[in-house]
Amino acid sequence: xxxxxxxxxxxxxxxxxxxxxxxxxxxxxxxxxxxxxxxxxxxxxxxxxxxxxxxxxxxxxxxxxxxxxxxxxxxxxxxxxxxxxxxxxxxxxxxxxxxxxxxxxxxxxxxxxxxxxxxxxxxxxxxxxxxxxxxxxxxxxxxxxxxxxxxxxxxxxxxxxxxx
Amino acid sequence: xxxxxxxxxxxxxxxxxxxxxxxxxxxxxxxxxxxxxxxxxxxxxxxxxxxxxxxxxxxxxxxxxxxxxxxxxxxxxxxxxxxxxxxxxxxxxxxxxxxxxxxxxxxxxxxxxxxxxxxxxxxxxxxxxxxxxxxxxxxxxxxxxxxxxxxxxxxxxxxxxxxxxxxxxxxxxxxxxxxxxxxxxxxxxxxxxxxxxxxxxxxxxxxxxxxxxxxxxxxxxxxxxxxxxxxxxxxxxxxxxxxxxxxxxxxxxxxxxxxxxxxxxxxxxxxxxxxxxxxxxxxxxxxxxxxxxxxxxxxxxxxxxxxxxxxxxxxxxxxxxxxxxxxxxxxxxxxxx
Ligand SMILES: Cc1cc2nc3c(=O)[nH]c(=O)nc-3n(C[C@H](O)[C@H](O)[C@H](O)COP(=O)(O)OP(=O)(O)OC[C@H]3O[C@@H](n4cnc5c(N)ncnc54)[C@H](O)[C@@H]3O)c2cc1C
Ligand code: SF4
Ligand code: FES
Ligand code: FES
Numbered sequence: 239x240x241x242x243x244x245x246x247x248x249x250x251x252x253x254x255x256x257x258x259x260x261x262x263x264x265x266x267x268x269x270x271x272x273x274x275x276x277x278x279x280x281x282x283x284x285x286x287x288x289x290x291x292x293x294x295x296x297x298x299x300x301x302x303x304x305x306x307x308x309x310x311x312x313x314x315x316x317x318x319x320x321x322x323x324x325x326x327x328x329x330x331x332x333x334x335x336x337x338x339x340x341x342x343x344x345x346x347x348x349x350x351x352x353x354x355x356x357x358x359x360x361x362x363x364x365x366x367x368x369x370x371x372x373x374x375x376x377x378x379x380x381x382x383x384x385x386x387x388x389x390x391x392x393x394x395x396x397x398x399x400x401x402x
Numbered sequence: 403x404x405x406x407x408x409x410x411x412x413x414x415x416x417x418x419x420x421x422x423x424x425x426x427x428x429x430x431x432x433x434x435x436x437x438x439x440x441x442x443x444x445x446x447x448x449x450x451x452x453x454x455x456x457x458x459x460x461x462x463x464x465x466x467x468x469x470x471x472x473x474x475x476x477x478x479x480x481x482x483x484x485x486x487x488x489x490x491x492x493x494x495x496x497x498x499x500x501x502x503x504x505x506x507x508x509x510x511x512x513x514x515x516x517x518x519x520x521x522x523x524x525x526x527x528x529x530x531x532x533x534x535x536x537x538x539x540x541x542x543x544x545x546x547x548x549x550x551x552x553x554x555x556x557x558x559x560x561x562x563x564x565x566x567x568x569x570x571x572x573x574x575x576x577x578x579x580x581x582x583x584x585x586x587x588x589x590x591x592x593x594x595x596x597x598x599x600x601x602x603x604x605x606x607x608x609x610x611x612x613x614x615x616x617x618x619x620x621x622x623x624x625x626x627x628x629x630x631x632x633x634x635x636x637x638x639x640x641x642x643x644x645x646x647x648x649x650x651x652x653x654x655x656x657x658x659x660x661x662x663x664x665x666x667x668x669x670x671x672x673x674x675x676x677x678x679x680x681x682x683x684x685x686x687x688x689x690x691x692x693x694x695x696x697x698x699x700x701x702x703x704x705x706x707x708x709x710x711x712x713x714x715x716x717x718x719x720x721x722x723x724x725x726x727x728x729x730x731x732x733x734x735x736x737x738x739x
Contacts, residue, residue: 246408263408263449266436286437287504299477299506305436306507309408310429310451353503360502362481371734374637375501 248312252277253321261308268292268303271318279319279348283377290376293349293356294318300356302375319348322355330396331355334389342380350376354390366391404445411452414580414612420450422582422610428452430473431507433500434516442526443517443533457511457614460485466620469578472511472613476566477502479510489618490730491627491646495569497733498631501638511613514567514577514593515605518560518668519548519640531557532601539601547706548640551698551714553667558601559704562594562669563640569629571670572646572662575618581611590616594669601668622658623648628724628731630717631664636736641665643714645721649685656680656689661697661722666714673697685726687719694718 245260252275261270268285271277271294283291285304292304295317322329331351334340341347353376363369369390370383378386411417421428425447429435432453438444453473461469462484470479479485480496500508522528522540529537541549541559549559567590575590594605607613621627631644644664650657659680663671676696683689694715701711720738724731731738 244405244407263406264403264439285440287433290501290503293503300503301507302433302503305433305504307408307429307432307436307449310410310432310453312410356506357502360477360481365734368734371637371736372502375503 246309248309250308250311250313251315253317259308263307263309265308266304267294267296267306267308267311267316270308271303271316277318277320280352281345281348283345283349288377289346289349290353291346291349293353293376295352295356298356298359300353317352317355319352322351329355330393331358331389334392335386338385338389338392339382340385340389341378341382346376346378346380346382350378350386354386354393357390358394363394369394403439404442406439406446407448409448409450411450411455414455414457414614417450417452417455417612418580418582418610420448421612423448426450428612430509430512431475432512433504433508434512438517438524441524443524452612453509462488463617468618470510470616470618472615473509475506476500476508476510476513477505480505489569489573489621490625491621491623491629491648492566492569492573492618494627494730494733495565495629495631495644495646498629498641498644499565510566510616513564514570514613514616515607516562516564517604519563520560521545521548523560532560532597535600535602542704545706546704548642548665549704549707550667551701551703551707551710552663552671553596553669554702554704555597555599555601557599558597558668560597560601561665561667562604563665564670565629565631565641565644565664567594568644568646568662568664568670570616570618571672572648572660573618573621574660575616577607577613578615578617579607579611580614581608585614587617590670591672597668604668621648622650623660623725624650625728625730626651626725628721628729629733630721630724630731630738631733632713632717643710643717645714645717646670647718647721647725649680649722649725651685651726654684656683656685659693659722661693661718663697663714663718666701666710671697680722685722687723690719690722690726693722
């Protein structure tokens with residue numbers, strides 16, 4: 239595929255690796271991750287900020303990557319679901335999602351887990367109700383919500399994310 | 403999305419000269435503009451990325467007020483300790499809106515200028531006076547469950563969808579802008595406009611102007627406030643009706659009252675005459691009901707949204723009761739008490 243003549247340079251640190259990239263102005267961060275970097279863990283559910291399947295962490299904050307133009311984040315650090323496991327060990331949230339059976343089809347799961355990682359580092363959720371509210375930006379068409387909240391609560395109460 | 407060019411402004415002056423060129427649009431968080439571009443509703447020839455301008459700060463002013471930078475993310479504003487202390491109604495309203503992810507990116511300025519969520523506006527295959535002036539308004543006589551009951555016109559019955567702006571209206575905020583002609587201050591009540599015959603124009607911001615910050619005056623209401631948002635699901639949905647209420651009580655009598663409604667008009671709705679009815683009365687159902695009836699007296703339904711008139715009346719009474727009790731609506735425990 240020949241490069242779009244409108245492409246401009248940008249540098250991102252994706253899952254710890256510095257990447258020198260080029261993108262046309264209309265390329266979203268989600269499309270860049272999926273199409274250019276082949277990091278297909280982040281999902282495109284709605285492409286309009288309405289489902290959370292595309293949630294990734296940019297400079298540590300959870301965002302909808304479908305509504306972000308990649309060029310606007312030149313110089314940022316991006317963490318996707320592919321970057322959460324460390325040294326062969328799953329992130330505590332990934333482990334908890336498995337243990338609590340917090341998924342069915344799994345389509346929403348990468349977004350749920352990245353969103354939960356953002357939620358834990360924000361530190362604003364102090365009880366189950368607040369977890370539910372602050373996870374409302376992630377829809378699950380399979381309706382695994384009860385187990386998702388359970389998985390997040392387990393990690394939140396164990397404080398394990400601090401060690402991760 | 404249409405093809406466009408992209409420039410990143412490093413200074414306000416750079417942004418001001420870039421936005422002066424026709425076809426340019428400012429990009430802050432992008433959560434509304436990028437979405438509208440994906441639907442081909444917005445088709446700018448160039449995007450001027452202002453997200454790196456040094457306008458992210460939140461300042462506590464000496465007079466007890468706050469200055470919110472135009473680029474302060476909504477989440478930073480809502481969780482800022484000074485905002486929670488000095489303008490808890492505003493913090494609450496922001497947390498009632500959108501999702502955690504969106505609030506991390508959405509900015510003060512972008513929130514003020516977000517466009518209506520009218521489904522016809524979003525669909526370039528249908529006519530819409532706001533998108534294409536003169537083409538008609540299919541929401542009138544069409545699907546208008548989410549639409550306006552106050553201040554609408556024959557040209558447009560859309561509502562402004564923001565939660566943050568409803569609290570800003572209740573708190574008499576001021577929008578600081580800078581343009582080719584220098585700086586000016588726009589009181590929030592004059593910032594958004596009613597549709598009239600020009601529904602394509604949402605605000606009184608002039609071409610070439612940039613919002614630099616929003617000032618929130620010192621808030622004398624203490625715990626006597628509430629932001630009550632009613633919607634089709636418990637979270638992550640736009641308001642059918644929302645109410646920002648605040649009361650200042652002196653010796654058990656209402657000394658000052660503010661009531662702003664969201665989801666009911668083309669702008670956050672305030673009725674100062676109705677607020678004045680509350681002054682001098684003891685807080686209670688009777689007084690609140692009288693004010694609510696006055697606010698809703700001019701309301702007109704369009705079929706699908708007739709229910710909103712009664713819903714709004716009840717929401718006003720409930721929000722005022724919560725404010726009087728010093729028991730603001732929780733934005734996580736959704737039970738309405
Ligand atoms: C799924 C979804 C659900 C949502 N739910 C809610 C909700 O419940 N309640 C709610 O209140 N909002 C909700 N929102 C809307 C969200 O709050 C707005 O999209 C956001 O506030 C816009 O801010 P932004 O910085 O991303 O704006 P942008 O998209 O960058 O800009 C929006 C507009 O403002 C202009 N602009 C931005 N900054 C400036 C400036 N400094 N000076 C002049 N012009 C400027 C831009 O040119 C553009 O026209 C929702 C959005 C989505 C996608
Ligand atoms: S209500 Fe306004 S925005 Fe909606 S279709 Fe009518 S003119 Fe367009
Ligand atoms: S794909 Fe981004 S929110 Fe749905
Ligand atoms: S597991 Fe299927 S959408 Fe959530």
